[in-house]
Amino acid sequence: MFLNLPLLSTLIWLPMIGAIVVLAIGRNNDNAARWATLLFAVATFVVSIALYLGYDHTATGAATMQFIELHPWINALRANYALGADGISVALIGLTGFTSVLVIVGSWGPIQKKVSLYMAAMLALEGLLIGVFAATDALLFYVFFEAMLIPMFIIIGIWGGARRVYATLKFFIYTFVGSIFMLVGLIYLHLKTGEFSLAAFANAGLGPTEQAWLFFAFLIAFAIKVPMWPVHTWLPDAHVEAPTGGSVILAAIMLKVGGYGFLRFSLPITPDASQEYAWVVIAMSLIAVVYIGYVALVQDDMKKLIAYSSIAHMAFVTLGIFIALALVRDQNNLQAAQLGMQGAMVQMISHGFVSGAMFSCIGVLYDRMHTRAIRDYGGVANTMPWFATFFVLFAMANVGLPGTSGFVGEFMVILASFQANFWFAFVAAFTLIIGAAYTLWLVKRVIFGDVANEKVAKLHDINPREWIVLGAFAVGVLLIGLYPKPLTDLMDTSIQQIVGRLLLAKA
Amino acid sequence: MTFNPVDLLVLMPELVLLGATLLILMLDLFVEQSSRALTHWLSLLALAITALLVCVGAPESGERMLAFNDMFIRDGVATILKVFILLTSALSLVYGRNYLRERKLLIGEIYLLILFATLGMMLLVSAGSLITVYLGLELLTLCSYALVALNRDSSVSSEAAIKYFVLGALASGLILYGMSMIYGATVSLDLATIHASIGNVAHPNLIAFGLVFLIAGIAFKLGAAPFHMWLPDVYQGAPTAITVFIGSAPKLAAFGMAWRLLDGALGPLSGQWTLMLAILAVLSLVVGNVLAIAQTNIKRMLAYSTISHMGFLLLGFVNGTSAGYAAALFYIISYTVTAAMAFGMIMVLARAGFEAEEIDDFRGLAQRSPWYAGMMAIAMFSLAGIPPLFGFFAKLLVLKAAIDAGYLWLAIVAIVFAIVGIFYYLRVVKVMYFDKADESALALPDDKPLRWVLSLNGLALVVLGVAWGPLFDWCLRSFI
Numbered sequence: 001m002f003l004n005l006p007l008l009s010t011l012i013w014l015p016m017i018g019a020i021v022v023l024a025i026g027r028n029n030d031n032a033a034r035w036a037t038l039l040f041a042v043a044t045f046v047v048s049i050a051l052y053l054g055y056d057h058t059a060t061g062a063a064t065m066q067f068i069e070l071h072p073w074i075n076a077l078r079a080n081y082a083l084g085a086d087g088i089s090v091a092l093i094g095l096t097g098f099t100s101v102l103v104i105v106g107s108w109g110p111i112q113k114k115v116s117l118y119m120a121a122m123l124a125l126e127g128l129l130i131g132v133f134a135a136t137d138a139l140l141f142y143v144f145f146e147a148m149l150i151p152m153f154i155i156i157g158i159w160g161g162a163r164r165v166y167a168t169l170k171f172f173i174y175t176f177v178g179s180i181f182m183l184v185g186l187i188y189l190h191l192k193t194g195e196f197s198l199a200a201f202a203n204a205g206l207g208p209t210e211q212a213w214l215f216f217a218f219l220i221a222f223a224i225k226v227p228m229w230p231v232h233t234w235l236p237d238a239h240v241e242a243p244t245g246g247s248v249i250l251a252a253i254m255l256k257v258g259g260y261g262f263l264r265f266s267l268p269i270t271p272d273a274s275q276e277y278a279w280v281v282i283a284m285s286l287i288a289v290v291y292i293g294y295v296a297l298v299q300d301d302m303k304k305l306i307a308y309s310s311i312a313h314m315a316f317v318t319l320g321i322f323i324a325l326a327l328v329r330d331q332n333n334l335q336a337a338q339l340g341m342q343g344a345m346v347q348m349i350s351h352g353f354v355s356g357a358m359f360s361c362i363g364v365l366y367d368r369m370h371t372r373a374i375r376d377y378g379g380v381a382n383t384m385p386w387f388a389t390f391f392v393l394f395a396m397a398n399v400g401l402p403g404t405s406g407f408v409g410e411f412m413v414i415l416a417s418f419q420a421n422f423w424f425a426f427v428a429a430f431t432l433i434i435g436a437a438y439t440l441w442l443v444k445r446v447i448f449g450d451v452a453n454e455k456v457a458k459l460h461d462i463n464p465r466e467w468i469v470l471g472a473f474a475v476g477v478l479l480i481g482l483y484p485k486p487l488t489d490l491m492d493t494s495i496q497q498i499v500g501r502l503l504l505a506k507a
Numbered sequence: 508m509t510f511n512p513v514d515l516l517v518l519m520p521e522l523v524l525l526g527a528t529l530l531i532l533m534l535d536l537f538v539e540q541s542s543r544a545l546t547h548w549l550s551l552l553a554l555a556i557t558a559l560l561v562c563v564g565a566p567e568s569g570e571r572m573l574a575f576n577d578m579f580i581r582d583g584v585a586t587i588l589k590v591f592i593l594l595t596s597a598l599s600l601v602y603g604r605n606y607l608r609e610r611k612l613l614i615g616e617i618y619l620l621i622l623f624a625t626l627g628m629m630l631l632v633s634a635g636s637l638i639t640v641y642l643g644l645e646l647l648t649l650c651s652y653a654l655v656a657l658n659r660d661s662s663v664s665s666e667a668a669i670k671y672f673v674l675g676a677l678a679s680g681l682i683l684y685g686m687s688m689i690y691g692a693t694v695s696l697d698l699a700t701i702h703a704s705i706g707n708v709a710h711p712n713l714i715a716f717g718l719v720f721l722i723a724g725i726a727f728k729l730g731a732a733p734f735h736m737w738l739p740d741v742y743q744g745a746p747t748a749i750t751v752f753i754g755s756a757p758k759l760a761a762f763g764m765a766w767r768l769l770d771g772a773l774g775p776l777s778g779q780w781t782l783m784l785a786i787l788a789v790l791s792l793v794v795g796n797v798l799a800i801a802q803t804n805i806k807r808m809l810a811y812s813t814i815s816h817m818g819f820l821l822l823g824f825v826n827g828t829s830a831g832y833a834a835a836l837f838y839i840i841s842y843t844v845t846a847a848m849a850f851g852m853i854m855v856l857a858r859a860g861f862e863a864e865e866i867d868d869f870r871g872l873a874q875r876s877p878w879y880a881g882m883m884a885i886a887m888f889s890l891a892g893i894p895p896l897f898g899f900f901a902k903l904l905v906l907k908a909a910i911d912a913g914y915l916w917l918a919i920v921a922i923v924f925a926i927v928g929i930f931y932y933l934r935v936v937k938v939m940y941f942d943k944a945d946e947s948a949l950a951l952p953d954d955k956p957l958r959w960v961l962s963l964n965g966l967a968l969v970v971l972g973v974a975w976g977p978l979f980d981w982c983l984r985s986f987i
Contacts, residue, residue: 027877074976076983077907117877139903143894150888153933157941158873165941169933176893176929180922187907187918 007051008067008083008134011093014044015100015127019120026116034108037119041101044126048097055090055490062087062493065136073140078195082137086494088263088345091487092133092256095352098476099252100126106360106469107245110367111159118159121151122245129253133260138186139196141264142179145257149175152246152254159243167241174234178224182265185217189269202268202501208276215273218266219281225258228281228318229288232311239307240372244363247303251310252356256348259317263498267321271502274322275329281322286427288315293434297441302365302372305442306358309398312431313351313406319428320344320413326420328502336419337502341495342488343412349487350397350405350480357394357473361387364466365446368459374445378452383459388447390462390470395443397477399436405480514574517581520560520589521629527553528622535615543613547604550618551597554625558593561586569987573635577697580635583985587836588632588763595755595843596625601960602851603748609858612657612746621752624650628756632763637686637696637772640764644682644728647760648675651753655745667744674727674737682724688717689772698772706775718776721768722783728761731787731817732794739798742810743864747857750806751850754813755843762820762839766832769824777827784821785917791818792924799931805866808931809849812890815928816842819905822921826908829986834904836982841889841901841971848964849886855879855957866935871944876951878958880939882965889968891932892925896972904979 018040026033056066065084073081085093104122111118128151131144149172156168186196188210193200206214224231235255239247266274289312296308321344324337364387365380366372381388397404400411410431417425451457462470480487515522531553535546564581566572571582600621607613627646634640652675656668686696692713693701708714727734742750769780795815802808820842823835856863856872863869873880889898902925909918971978 074979076976076979143899146894146899150893153936154940157937165937168941169930169937172933173926173929177926180926183903184906184910184915184918184922187903187910188915191907191911 006067006069007047007054008085008130009069010047011044011051011097012083012127012131012134014047015040015123015130018044019123019127022116022120022123026119030112030115033116033119034104037104037123038101040123041097041104041126044130045097045101048094048130051085052090052094052490055085055087057489057493059493063497067134068136073137077139077190079139080137080197081140082197083134083140084136085134086497087491088260088494089133091345091349091490092253092260093130095256095349096126096129096133096253098472099248099352099356102356102360102469102472103245103248105465106248106363107243108465110244110363114158118155118243118245121155122249125151125155125249129249129257132257136198137196138189138198138201138265141198142183142186145261146176146179148254152250155246156238156242159246160241162241163237164241167237170234171238174224174231178221178231181217182221185214188214198264198268204269206270208272211270211273212276215266215270215277218261218270219277222258222261222266223281223284223318225261226255226314226318227258227311228284228315229292229311230284232288232292235311236304236307239310239359240301240303244359244366247359247363248356251307251359252352255310255314256352259314259321259344259348262318262321267325267498268501275325275502278322278325278329281318282326282424285315285319285322286424288312289319289428289431290434293431293438296438297434299438300374302362302374302442302446303359304372305374305438306355306362309358309435309438310351310355312435313347313355313398316347316410316413316428316431317344317351319424320347320409320416323413323416323420323424324499325502327416328499330420332503333419334499334503336416337499338495339412340416340420341499342491343409343416345409345491345495346405346412346480346484346487347409350409350477353473353476353480354394354397354404354406357390357470357477358398360466360469360473361391361394364462364470369455374442376453377446377456379447379449379456380459381447382451383456384461386467387462387470390474391447392443393474394477395439397481398439400432403478403481405477405484407481408484511574514579516564517572517574518579519564520557521626521633523560524553524557524622524626524629527556528619528626531622532615532619535618538615541608541613543615543618546615546618547600550600550622553622554593554597554600557629558590561589561593568984577699578636578639579630579633581633583987584763584766584836585633587981587985588759589629591840591843592625592628592632592756592759595759595847596621596752598847598851598960598964599748599752599755601956602751602847602854603746605954605957606748606854606857607746610658610746612748617654617657617748620650620654624654624752625756628760628763631760632767634764634767635698637690637698637701640767641679641683641686643760644764645679647757648679651675651757654749654752655741657749658746661744663744664746667741670744671737671741678724678727678734681720681727685717685720685724688713688720692717698767701772702774705773714776715779718773718780719783721773722780722787725761725765725768726787728764729758729817729820730814731821732790732814735791735794735814738814739807739810742813743804743806747806747850747854747862747864751847751854754809754850755847758813758817758843759839762836765824770827770832781825781827781912785825785914788818788821788825788917789920791815791821792921796924796927796931800927802931803866804864805853805869805935806850806864808866809846812928812931813842813846815924816890818924819902819921822905822909822914822917825914825917826912828912830983831908831912833979833982833986834901834908836985837975837979838901838905840978840982841897844964844971845886845889845898845968848961848968849883849890851957851961851964852879852883852886855951855954855961866938869935869938870942872939874944878962879951882961883939884936885965885968887932887935889972891929893929894972895969897968897975898972900972900975900979
């Protein structure tokens with residue numbers, strides 16, 4: 001019933017139009033801007049649910065792109081306005097719609113200056129992110145991929161903390177550096193195939209050298225976006241200086257664009273090089289898991305700690321994807337490959353919920369105390385029992401406690417790693433210890449213990465608005481943790497497709 | 508050599524512009540308004556009518572009309588270049604009017620000089636012989652020197668004008684010297700004849716000698732490094748209303764000249780000149796982008812950014828095919844439209860006695876006027892080449908042209924310096940959005956025509972960013 005409507009276009013352009021509307025009506029009326037933004041965000045989320053419901057789960061249906069929209073865009077380059085979604089896209093679009101609503105609710109109180117601009121930037125960002133997840137034309141993808149830097153640049157730069165200008169310039173230039181190399185790769189592929197569609201790129205019949213060059217061009221772009229060690233240094237700065245809403249979007253969704261890019265570009269277009277150089281990415285991921293975990297341990301700024309924890313957790317996404325490649329290459333072990341890839345995807349979604357929730361929690365504290373230093377807190381549980389409950393729940397999910405979403409993805413990736421190489425799994429499993437160390441130590445210092453100072457004693461518990469935000473995140477975390485089947489079912493066939501293609505490439 | 512009255516029809520737009528300019532010259536003597544409303548609107552009308560005639564009488568795609576023994580060519584390239592030359596000239600008139608009035612510089616001569624310069628540009632892009640190239644070029648540059656020197660009481664302006672004049676004369680000399688070599692080798696001034704006979708001349712060295720001089724002259728007119736020395740001083744020294752003119756339309760004309768000479772006359776030697784252009788491109792990218800970072804004066808910064816954009820433009824030229832020229836043409840159009848807007852913004856902020864030339868003068872603009880700040884941000888992001896704006900697709904096309912021609916290394920140099928480049932464009936956005944406005948900052952003027960035209964210009968950057976296909980198709984068609 002939904003298939004007749006251009007759902008993906010609606011999802012992209014509804015928030016974009018919303019951004020213009022909000023700018024127009026919200027100039028002198030902050031509340032109108034907030035309500036209009038919420039309306040557009042909720043509407044977008046509803047459409048994304050419709051997308052999920054309209055998704056054809058049957059094996060034949062899910063094996064191809066759905067909701068396809070194809071209109072000529074630039075005839076001279078044979079670039080099309082081409083959209084399509086498989087299970088992975090649908091899951092990520094749903095995550096985007098969900099998180100955006102919560103971010104807007106969460107920003108209701110804390111954002112008091114230039115409200116309409118902030119809200120418009122958020123909506124524009126949402127539309128662009130959905131565009132990234134829905135584009136099946138490389139040029140269109142690139143346009144969305146780059147354009148989302150502009151609203152994020154503005155969000156961090158205007159509403160950020162003390163060193164916001166440094167952080168936002170670093171963020172912009174860092175990301176731009178990565179993506180422009182990808183642009184050269186895309187132009188090369190365009191000259192080779194004569195068009196810009198991803199499907200054509202995948203069938204370009206590239207030689208080993210070409211594949212290697214393109215693989216590294218893509219790797220730079222997406223590794224910076226994820227971000228992977230050693231190109232992660234923009235993230236802690238951007239997170240620390242960004243307003244809460246910006247941090248949540250950044251951690252929950254923008255980082256996923258990197259992981260998504262690996263699946264859409266590196267694997268299908270350069271399958272041989274991806275297998276050949278999988279060890280590079282696996283090594284980078286394992287270093288991130290251990291080393292970044294230790295870095296997180298020594299942070300005295302809560303937001304920075306969670307930022308580093310994000311890098312360590314996103315390393316599981318890249319690890320899962322490239323472990324799968326290694327498994328296909330060395331053992332032809334499709335089942336384990338599928339498991340690793342599936343784990344990576346679940347980890348992406350789960351990290352979206354968990355990191356979004358953690359940053360929201362820190363935002364709640366920051367709004368009250370205006371400090372992010374861990375030493376200024378202590379015994380928050382005494383004055384904010386509800387908040388403490390949520391915070392501990394999300395902390396457990398961050399650690400990867402069974403029953404929370406954090407467990408599912410990491411467990412699957414570690415299982416798959418075992419089949420590839422015992423030592424990979426051994427190192428990866430360190431996260432269970434280090435992650436627990438830095439997260440629980442954070443909880444101990446901030447939440448538990450005696451009330452540290454007068455300011456903490458005066459804290460009041462979360463208000464209904466914050467309740468809604470944290471509650472919704474909690475539902476998501478528990479739902480995936482206890483019953484991940486709908487999510488894995490949604491992405492299962494699409495992942496099979498990607499893994500199957502790898503096998504073909506090998507043959 | 509007989510006179511054929513039909514030739515006059517081919518030249519109709521130029522003749523009409525000439526007639527109108529002479530008419531305005533006479534009428535202006537009797538105009539006593541300080542606002543020069545009559546001169547202003549008549550000039551705009553003259554430009555509009557000329558543009559209309561350019562389009563109405565345009566030859567079919569792939570055809571060319573020749574006049575005066577092939578000295579004058581009217582083809583697709585001439586049409587598209589003339590349309591945008593007339594458009595950007597009109598834009599500069601609109602943007603500069605208030606600025607000049609507040610400085611009591613709004614004299615009739617400005618209109619005449621700009622109109623004559625426009626005529627020179629139209630002649631230049633239609634040139635079919637070396638003589639016409641030189642005539643058009645001199646008409647353009649002589650008017651430009653006078654325009655830069657317009658503010659007689661300003662020592663900066665005078666210095667800039669002298670510098671421009673001396674170096675410009677030198678460049679004209681280089682071009683003329685190069686032309687004489689080419690003529691010596693081929694015994695022809697006609698571009699098409701040169702093209703046909705250049706492969707089998709008795710003295711190929713003579714041709715190569717002339718080629719080097721021509722390229723140096725072209726690089727000077729474009730403002731490509733290492734022939735860029737005049738550009739920052741002239742951009743900074745000239746009144747901003749003149750900078751907007753010099754920085755936009757003449758770049759289109761210089762493109763036309765470069766194409767006529769390099770492809771039209773010296774096409775068979777492309778193996779020799781593409782490498783020269785590639786080296787010029789690298790130097791321009793390096794010099795332009797690196798030096799722009801150090802600037803605190805926004806006019807100077809935009810001048811260095813111009814140099815870097817000329818590097819990008821040459822990327823399209825090294826391709827040496829019509830697809831490459833179309834990409835370069837698209838690039839130069841995108842650049843001039845965006846640059847005109849950026850200089851227009853400087854004039855929006857300027858006031859009598861306050862030039863708004865420093866980057867810091869844009870501080871906190873987002874608080875004072877969100878609309879203007881948004882427009883300037885669009886211009887900066889477009890110059891930086893961020894999608895979905897006009898500038899991004901222009902960069903995409905020239906990069907594609909360069910890679911297609913086997914200049915992958917050049918494309919990579921270009922993108923590395925594009926990364927350097929975004930820093931200084933972002934700095935302008937940063938100053939506007941993230942810094943607080945000075946208490947002393949003056950309110951922005953409520954200049955309706957300026958506001959409207961500037962907004963249209965800004966929206967064009969967005970619209971052409973999303974739907975640039977038709978414009979590019981037009982560029983491609985011109986080169987058939």
